[in-house]
Amino acid sequence: MAVRPGDVLRSIAFYVLFYCGSLFYVLTAFAARPIGEGPFRRVVHGWSSYHRACVGALLGIRVVVKGELPGGGVLIAAKHESFFEAIDMPNLLVDPAVFAKAELLRLPLWGKAASDYGLIPVERAEGASALRRMLSGARARLAEGRPLVIFPEGTRVPHGRAPDLRAGFAGLYKMLGVPVVPLAIDSGTLYHRRWKRPGTITIRVGETLPPGLPRAEIEARVHAAINALNESS
Secondary structure (H helix, E strand, O other), X not given: OOOOHHHXXXXXXXXXXXXXXXXXXXXXXXXXXXXXXXHHHHHHHXXXXXXXXXXXXXXXXXXXXXXXXXXXXXXXXXXXXXXXXHHHHHHHOOOOEEEEEHHHHHOOOHHHHHHHHOOEEEOHHHOHHHHHHHHHHHHHHHHOOOOEEEOOOOOOOOOOOOOOOOHHHHHHHHHHOOOEEEEEEOHHHOOOOOOOOOEEEEEEEOOOEOOOOOHHHHHHHHHHHXXXXXXXX
16 A cells, blocks of 8 residues: 555654653652552553553544453464554553563663563573463462463464464463453554554453363464454555
8 A cells, every 4th residue: 555645744743742741750660669550550551651642642543452361361363463552451451461562671771671660571582481471470470369471373473364372371371370362453454563553443352261171272262362353454
């Protein structure tokens, strides 16, 4: 699709206001951290809500949620087509703990704030020791009553594609022993591009899947559910 001048102007305005605002929120998060967990988390949620506001007001993107979003004690398996859903999670859910690439937690300032918030680092090159640390972090967040969020395809995927799930998802599902809630998200058609365009991003909440299912079944059902919006444009 050809780039439209309006999309370019809206995108530039979004980049300037959102990223400048993000610096303010990161610095405010550091100031709030010594005060307590509550004020700190409110700053993080404020940042995510600010992003959603910029997406709507500057990019002309509307977000529609279909289905009832879960609370704590579950593993949420989400489609990952753009940075939209990663940034939107603290706005969408209550205190989510997201599995994220460890490199993100090494970013200056933002990485420290994300780590303090409870993001769980994924070290893909370290094998069993990394899995043990992930499990420890995940169990600690579950004990706090927080939902876990994983992108089981492992990375951002262009809209319409449905690669196999990474092996680590089934391992976490088995060892954590919690229900799984799939989320289908079609942000890639609008947000996963330099020049973003207006439209509607749909988030569809799938059927809650119980713990203890065989690996082949849980992978097949999650794969189908998170790709339920692949035909949308």
